[in-house]
Amino acid sequence: MVREYKRYDEYKDSGIEWLGEIPKDWDITKLKYITTVNMGQSVNSATVNIIKKGVPFLQGNAEFGDLNPKEKHYTTEPKKIANKNEILISVRAPVGDLNIADKKYCIGRGLCAIKPKNNLLFLYELLKISKIYFDKISTGSTYDSISTKDLKNIKLPKPSKKEQQKIASFLDQKTAEIDEIINKKEKLINYLEKYKKSVITEAVTKGKLGDKYINEDGELVDEIEMKDSGVEWIGEIPEYWDISKVKYIADIHGRIGYRGYTKDDLVDKGNGALTLGGKHIDDNNKIDLSDPTYISWEKYYESPEIMVKYNDLLVVQRGSIGKVAMIDKEIGEATINPSLILINNIEIEPKYFYYYLNSFSVSEFFKLIVSSTAVPMISQEQFDNLHLPKMNLDIQQKIVSYLKQKTQQIDNLIQKTKKSIEKYKKYKKSLIFEAVTGKIDLRDYELEGGEELAEHNNSSETERERLSAVD
Template identity: 30%
Template sequence: MKQVRDQKIDMIFNSYFQTYLPCYWDTKKLLHLAEETQHGFVDGPFGSDLKSNEYQDKGTPLIQLNNIRHGQHILRNMKYIDDRKTKELIRHVAIPNDIVIAKMAEPVARAAIVSDEYAEYVIVADCVKLTPNKSKIDLVFLLWAINSDEVRIRAEMVSTGTTRIRINLAELKKLKVPYPPIAEQRSIAVFLDHETAKIDTLIEKQQQLIKLLKEKRQAVISHAVTKGLNTDAPMKDSGVEWLGEVPEHWSVTTLKHSWSVIDCKHLTAEFVDEGIPLASIREVKSWEVDLSESKKTTENYYQQLIDGNRKPSIGDIIYSRNATVGEAAKVSIDIDFAMGQDVCLIRKIKDFDTDYLLYQLKSPIVTSQLDSLLIGSTFKRINVEDIRNFLIASPTVDEQREISSYLNQVTHKHDSLIGKAQSAIELMQERRTALISAAVTGKIDVRNWTRSTD
């Protein structure tokens, strides 16, 4: 079956390349573009040959999946092995200007040129090292080609797995890339380096704009929920060092003074395709609880989960207390659902504006308290009693509503600008991807292209 499938895939791509590549171009398997040496195209060692307990803080750096990103060899979250282990794994050594390829998504078969920061590296089991034959292929062109959509789609089709696909070394060796004359390869590489750099600069500017807008948005929220909207209001010392002064008529109290904090039922529910929604961490990452992709449980488990006044209702807040601590969203839909694991319910016991409290929970007035309250090393969490004792600044209810109404308008404007910047980034990324594909398949003729001086 696999042989038949591979033949069909080859037929599809051979037909595509014959139809859309320039007539004088060829295609080559990656195997035929590697140095014809014993270690010219190899994958990483078996897991038993390199164990995590052999990792060190210095020595020969490893190349792991997380070091291959966006066409670059990223020197971050580095692990090392000693010289003795490096010699044992000499077959898996990569040097600057080799190409490393990820065998696993996301995405599968992404590639990068090995950095010259170190003289040598060792690849791990889920990576592949290819030493290009530079008499046959331009190094940078080969990188662009491997990372193009045309080659990546082929790689995905021959990969295995469901939740996270994987491509093996044998399939990588058979992977075909467009193969123009070497002079044209170099022209394409120079063209793409230049043109994608311009797009990347524009993307970076939009990302900086988004960062500034988010900072401005957060600053407006923080000021409003700690100082109010009246710049002439008399101020007083809050008595809390990190909070500073607050309006004289405000009070600083614990959350439990106005809100009841109810923990989830610590019960592992049965999940079903059709049933009653559960709100856990994923469902509280936006302003309102979003159940569109939530897990579901049976009526029997639902009744157990809402036992003890745990049924969420409009005006309540669902707050994440484990893992991604501090995410919060209000309940604004009148349907039956239950709290899942890792969250708690915050329900008003006095007249208090829900939106105002949400802004406080998402502002430094609360997030600064979290830092000293989180427990656990790798899996962070906060006790429900600590949440009950959060200090919050409380103006009158009418002023709370005035502040939340103002912040709703301001944040809507900021979110709209952020959304436009994100859309611009997406369009530029699409343009970048299309440009790469067009260049490496000859749809753009760059043989006479010259670098612009702008």
């Protein structure tokens, strides 16, 4: 993945702490000497609209995309304008976020438009790595911000115009190659996630374990008799299975009515019990206590039916509807907030129930429920009436044993791919830093056809390719 690039023959101290040494022939300049800086200004709120009347209006970095803004508002009386190919920078918290204007925008007080006198993409990447400096000089009593004076006086390295173009061309190609690899790996993760869910679905609704089916005696066979489940989103099930409802095999609880709580009931760690919500279930359906919340002991003991215990299941009923977690480790005294449903006293194998709730079939059930309500949520009554296949405990446990092994294999591959993506992202960030700060010498660089990373697609001009040529 990594290629060694040559360095310049001689370097000198830049005098800038975060920058370190720069090539001997490079200069140090200030932003005001290489750009035109245009600070944003508030507009009359009565002129702001969402019906696309007037000029697209950007209030801050909330409208920033990966490279270009995604406007949500318009104004009929614009005051400060950012033109196409100008760099947009957030001057209020979080200070230093960047985008590039792809057309004419009106900018509010939270933004500044910077028009480069030389290469656009070179300056854009240089300002991105300067964010550490923005964080250092930003000040404010209620929120961080950066003044016009401080912004204009930011010191930056300045290679020749020709070198800037070389660096921009290099970064355009190399970052595109890295992004292509990352994109393919992200698609692989998406495929693996869907594959895992299909494996779970076939096991918990069809009794299919790999290319075999599990029969009534617990044996793996080539085929078994199937029957209609009577539930559209479940379809056929093995002939010896039954269909039941959640309310017949478990107790469902929520924090409702007087059992709700306010911020006055929240306490510091050590003064109460954990209270779990949707934010505590991560994307891998595991309990994440990196940002814990605690509720008073009085409020905790008020509702014993929602005290969380080992092997209980938690389902998000508001927000990220349908996310499921199983309490499979000790977390101490804990309860739930109103965003969750607690499932306990489960009469079937809890882990089988957990897998079933993570199947495509149940996802379809959740979609049907949500699409029929004005406010996206699942009520306890609706969850009580969720259908599920039911078979003897021995069959449940064999399905669980298979799924534990199979999903772990898939999860391992997903994690390996995620780690690979992080390595490529770090490499990309490092390559950008080394290029725009002169840590590598690109004066002799010529566009190459894919080199050590991936075949570069030259079939159409990308936005970055266009920007790399803008002076």
